[in-house]
Amino acid sequence: MSTDPPGASPRVLLDTLIARSRGKGLRAIAGNTGWLLGEKVWRALLAALVTAWVARYLGPTNYASIAYALAIVTFFGPVAQLGISNLIVRDLAREPGAAGEIIGTGVVLRMGAGLLGLVGAIAFLFATDPTATGRLVGALIAGQLVFQSAEVIDCWFQSRLESRYGVRLRLVVSLVMSALKVGLILAKMPLWTFALAISLEFGLTAAAIAAAYLWHGQSVGWRFSAHRARGLLHEGLPFMASALAIAIYMRFDQVLLRQIDGVEALGIFAAIVPLAQVWQIVPVSIVASLTPVIAREAEKGPEAYAQALRAMFLLLGALSLAIALLIAVAAGPAVNLLLGQAYAGAVPALRVYGFTNIPVALGLAWNVWATISGKGKLLLINTVAGSVVSLIANLALIPRYGVMGAAVAANLSYFTSALLINYVTCRDMFFLQLGIVRKVRVAE
Structure with missing residues (x-):
């Protein structure tokens, strides 16, 4: 059992992680950070270029359907994530012997919340988008909320300062899916195929992370703990609220643009945001x-x-x-x-x-x-x-x-x-x- 206080500050948690990783030391921490940072840089650049090409191909009106669905999914994302990812990393670093319980509990919580988020996002889209195409696109994109539960498994790599494994897999999937989207453009495929590709990227990433977890000799052996679940939900609530507030002020403009100024205005605005x-x-x-x-x-x-x-x-x-x-x-x-x-x-x-x-x-x-x-x-x-x-x-x-x-x-x-x-x-x-x-x- 850990003796660390449950309300420990981020600085204390960092000190704890360093102390529990003596065999790896600061060099491993720096390397772990480098992998995470390198992934963000590469994926940001790749996403900006591919997104611009997709927006150019689809045009403002069609691209607006994807942008609107992504905005709604962003609102339901914090609910699906529960604000517990960093808490799981913390607990895995503190209690490596309880990894089966921690991961099992996290997966169940995130999977359940993801399903609720999926239903909520689809219901909202059906209530606000009268077009059959918009509803189909929204339903396909909302599927990512369930696939995101695999982030819990990736927390295990992060807690061991081995993020490079998850990063490599995400980079490979990102490259494959970017190539797929380019192929869809060249083949002049319809709008819904691009929506499917967005969720498919999350699905492939989830499968790859799970495979990497097993490849590194970890048996599934997960179990759910109601006590730990209550603790995670209680601690995660402020983080979920904060993430929801961020989602509102980052995406509310796109939702309102569509309702007031029309789908073309939304498509134009959503296309320029990544360029900045x-x-x-x-x-x-x-x-x-x-x-x-x-x-x-x-x-x-x-x-x-x-x-x-x-x-x-x-x-x-x-x-x-x-x-x-x-x-x-x-x-x-x-x-x-x-x-x-x-x-x-x-x-x-x-x-x-x-x-x-x-x-x-x-x-x-x-x-x-x-x-x-x-x-x-x-x-x-x-x-x-x-x-x-x-x-x-x-x-x-x-x-x-x-x-x-x-x-x-x-x-x-x-x-x-x-x-x-x-x-x-x-x-x-x-x-x-x-x-x-x-x-x-x-x-x-």
Whole structure:
């Protein structure tokens, strides 16, 4: 049995994982992080290119059906995930001898929640989309909610600092499915085949991860524990609520665009978003590299900690501003080259949406402080604030300004969640994000 407190901060949990992995050490942790980060970079680039090609082939109206279904699935995703993935990784690191019970309980919970999410998503789609094609596309895409339960098995690799196995498999599946989508384009296949391909990617990934688990000598031997299930559900509730709030302020604009401005507006907006978001791999990579450095500076005292955080905020702020300006300059040629003339009207909105890279970068850096300082509870406050602003701003701006209104609303919600709300919840950090060290209290 573990003696670690159930409410341990992310920093304590990291220390626990390191302590329980003495034979592998920091080198293994760095390598594990590198695999996870490399996967994110590669998949983000590949997804952006293939998605643009699919959107170009389908056109704004047809692509809107996929975008709308993905938006609805995103809303039901947090319910299907239950907020327990990181908790399972934690428990597997603490209690490796109880892996059968932990994985078995997690799989049952996630499978059941996935089925509920699937039913809920399909019911919502049938209630809001009157077209037979839209309903078929939505039902096919919603199937991924069940396949995502395989993430529990991948947690076992993560807990052992062996994420490379899951990463390799996901990369292979990603390459295969990207090639398949290109093949569907060249063969001029209908819309529903692309929806099927989206869920098929999750299904193949689930099968591959399960096969890798067995390949590494692990017998299934899973068992369900009602006691552990109750604990996971109780602890996971805040994380699920936070993920739901994030889903609202990231996807509500697309749902509202379809209802107010029509399917073509949704298709145009959904196609330009990945062109701006793909650049987020830059701050993600930098934050992953700087987090250990910031953690070491925190051990030296509050003054060194504050200066290190300030340097990170200034670096990410400057880089994200440069990215936003680059998108503003290159938006026209990029849309014409990747999406085609059918999406030409989206260029102004892409220029505005590109500035969301600034709050995203500052938010990633803020998460480093929250993790190291044990302030993870503030995450829920920030995300709820962002979702509230998203709801209000989109309702106010989309009816009048359409796609451009959605782009402006995205900036307002992102800046609120990543920066402005900190003026209320942790004012010293708000000023530190702006490069101003008012007081050295960031480690309290």
